[in-house]
Amino acid sequence: MGEIVSICNQKGGVGKTTTTINLGSSLAAAEKRVLIVDFDPQANTTSGLGIQKNSTESNSYNLVSGIGDFTPQKTAISFLDLIPSTSDLVGADIELIDTPDREYRLKKALAPFVENYDYIFIDCPPSLSFLTVNALTAASFVLVPVQCEYYALEGLADLMKTIDLIKQSLNPELQVSGILLTMFDGRNNLSHEVEMEIRKHFQGTVYETVIPRNIRLSEAPSHGKPVLLYDIKSKGSECYLELAKEFLGRRSPA
Amino acid sequence: MGEIVSICNQKGGVGKTTTTINLGSSLAAAEKRVLIVDFDPQANTTSGLGIQKNSTESNSYNLVSGIGDFTPQKTAISFLDLIPSTSDLVGADIELIDTPDREYRLKKALAPFVENYDYIFIDCPPSLSFLTVNALTAASFVLVPVQCEYYALEGLADLMKTIDLIKQSLNPELQVSGILLTMFDGRNNLSHEVEMEIRKHFQGTVYETVIPRNIRLSEAPSHGKPVLLYDIKSKGSECYLELAKEFLGRRSPA
Numbered sequence: 030m031g032e033i034v035s036i037c038n039q040k041g042g043v044g045k046t047t048t049t050i051n052l053g054s055s056l057a058a059a060e061k062r063v064l065i066v067d068f069d070p071q072a073n074t075t076s077g078l079g080i081q082k083n084s085t086e087s088n089s090y091n092l093v094s095g096i097g098d099f100t101p102q103k104t105a106i107s108f109l110d111l112i113p114s115t116s117d118l119v120g121a122d123i124e125l126i127d128t129p130d131r132e133y134r135l136k137k138a139l140a141p142f143v144e145n146y147d148y149i150f151i152d153c154p155p156s157l158s159f160l161t162v163n164a165l166t167a168a169s170f171v172l173v174p175v176q177c178e179y180y181a182l183e184g185l186a187d188l189m190k191t192i193d194l195i196k197q198s199l200n201p202e203l204q205v206s207g208i209l210l211t212m213f214d215g216r217n218n219l220s221h222e223v224e225m226e227i228r229k230h231f232q233g234t235v236y237e238t239v240i241p242r243n244i245r246l247s248e249a250p251s252h253g254k255p256v257l258l259y260d261i262k263s264k265g266s267e268c269y270l271e272l273a274k275e276f277l278g279r280r281s282p283a
Numbered sequence: 284m285g286e287i288v289s290i291c292n293q294k295g296g297v298g299k300t301t302t303t304i305n306l307g308s309s310l311a312a313a314e315k316r317v318l319i320v321d322f323d324p325q326a327n328t329t330s331g332l333g334i335q336k337n338s339t340e341s342n343s344y345n346l347v348s349g350i351g352d353f354t355p356q357k358t359a360i361s362f363l364d365l366i367p368s369t370s371d372l373v374g375a376d377i378e379l380i381d382t383p384d385r386e387y388r389l390k391k392a393l394a395p396f397v398e399n400y401d402y403i404f405i406d407c408p409p410s411l412s413f414l415t416v417n418a419l420t421a422a423s424f425v426l427v428p429v430q431c432e433y434y435a436l437e438g439l440a441d442l443m444k445t446i447d448l449i450k451q452s453l454n455p456e457l458q459v460s461g462i463l464l465t466m467f468d469g470r471n472n473l474s475h476e477v478e479m480e481i482r483k484h485f486q487g488t489v490y491e492t493v494i495p496r497n498i499r500l501s502e503a504p505s506h507g508k509p510v511l512l513y514d515i516k517s518k519g520s521e522c523y524l525e526l527a528k529e530f531l532g533r534r535s536p537a
């Protein structure tokens with residue numbers, strides 16, 4: 030049965046989209062069946078996989094509004110499908126405000142797909158709004174990318190409280206799959222200090238794999254490809270393959 | 284009369300908070316009276332200026348809800364005051380959903396402060412939600428920081444459309460003060476390509492001053508200080524002082 034994993038952090042620019050695309054495609058390379066849901070109206074995951082925004086009816090807005098017959102889109106990577114985003118998603122929270130089950134819309138909408146995939150990843154927008162609450166309610170795991178910078182560190186405690194609240198009120202099965210350190214720059218103290226601080230405070234929930242700052246990761250999206258296809262020899266690609274191994278290792282039955 | 288400037292971009296992590304703090308404090312160093320409103324529930328501007336979040340009644344949630352008697356907080360920098368943020372701000376859009384003038388709350392709330400300051404800067408969250416719409420409705424200018432990366436470039440066209448919509452429907456006076464290129468890294472092609480692309484498409488609205496990627500800018504917030512106080516000799520500090528000069532130059536009567 031497919032496992033739903035939300036990639037969340039309300040702090041902006043911490044590597045949510047980059048992790049969704051590159052962890053997703055590394056698992057697909059290992060022939061795991063992966064579905065990615067782009068749940069951010071910015072649609073960065075959609076364009077990072079080379080797909081036009083607003084180009085199909087089977088998009089994440091129609092998914093959560095319960096409209097239409099659904100076929101996820103194939104991508105250039107076998108074993109990796111996508112439900113693309115659309116700018117309509119911006120209005121979803123206001124439109125669905127009076128719906129009785131508004132927080133469970135995504136969970137219900139994804140139920141038919143769970144048996145066709147091993148993993149379903151949801152890329153979230155940088156906020157704690159309706160879309161992110163829906164993603165956390167639908168998921169069994171949440172993966173939290175954290176940039177090795179001060180503001181990202183500061184926001185982590187708030188995010189963990191929010192995850193706890195969702196676990197208590199909307200989704201008792203929700204567990205933290207792990208905190209992922211991103212954009213680590215070994216040449217500066219700040220990255221080392223932030224890593225130390227996070228490993229101390231969140232012992233046991235931090236991935237061993239650390240994603241370094243690597244220019245290939247920020248070039249790949251302009252070619253509409255995951256870094257695995259753009260430059261497999263790069264440090265960025267190597268580290269996301271490492272992460273995929275660790276991610277699978279954490280899941281296999283103890 | 285004080286000019287209200289919103290610092291906006293729905294793309295996360297592009298340097299909105301860093302620009303609000305460092306442009307604000309550079310203008311204060313030039314003895315302009317500056318008020319900063321932290322309108323992001325993450326409260327990064329608040330902590331970046333060394334002030335505790337949720338520590339005062341005169342916060343941006345009470346400002347927009349119309350509660351209480353207001354005195355902006357003094358900061359460690361003379362001529363620079365702050366209306367800090369609080370996590371309560373997360374709920375403001377749902378709470379004020381039925382208020383008739385919901386988009387004009389901030390504009391009305393800031394009116395009494397306009398004659399006491401030369402500039403009022405509003406740091407926005409990474410979204411196009413109620414808070415950002417309020418900030419764009421209150422402002423006479425909008426300054427758009429853009430990271431020199433692909434996703435930030437991609438989102439710019441959408442943002443400009445949104446600004447146009449606000450200008451037509453809610454705030455006819457709104458003008459784009461300028462697009463500011465941030466985290467520019469001269470060693471990589473991507474930064475140069477993005478700069479070229481933006482200067483071509485948005486001719487005339489891009490600041491000449493470019494903010495380089497500079498480690499001092501990301502270290503300063505952990506000391507609760509603008510970069511001017513943390514390391515005045517740094518490239519980051521120099522460039523924000525340059526920006527302040529250019530910002531003032533654009534404003535003086537032609």
Ligand SMILES: Nc1ncnc2c1ncn2[C@@H]1O[C@H](COP(=O)(O)OP(=O)(O)OP(=O)(O)O)[C@@H](O)[C@H]1O
Pocket residue numbers: 040041042043044045046047048069073153154155211212213240241242243244246247248250265293294295296409432433434435
């Ligand atoms: N390890 C890395 N090294 C270098 N650049 C990176 C790395 N990870 C991400 N980036 C770049 O940094 C920027 C921010 O990353 P990304 O867009 O994935 O973050 P996000 O959390 O999804 O942002 P948002 O909050 O806007 O959704 C992007 O331009 C991306 O290409």
Ligand SMILES: Nc1ncnc2c1ncn2[C@@H]1O[C@H](COP(=O)(O)OP(=O)(O)OP(=O)(O)O)[C@@H](O)[C@H]1O
Pocket residue numbers: 039040041042155178179180181294295296297298299300301302323327407408409465466467494495496497498500501502504519
């Ligand atoms: N020019 C720069 N050089 C190096 N680091 C920078 C620079 N500008 C900002 N930063 C760092 O990059 C991160 C993102 O910047 P910042 O938080 O100001 O962006 P933001 O747009 O306000 O983010 P959000 O969308 O979450 O509000 C921060 O950790 C900040 O310290």
Ligand SMILES: [Mg+2]
Pocket residue numbers: 045046047069073153154
């Ligand atoms: Mg993203």
Ligand SMILES: [Mg+2]
Pocket residue numbers: 299300301323327406407408
């Ligand atoms: Mg910010």
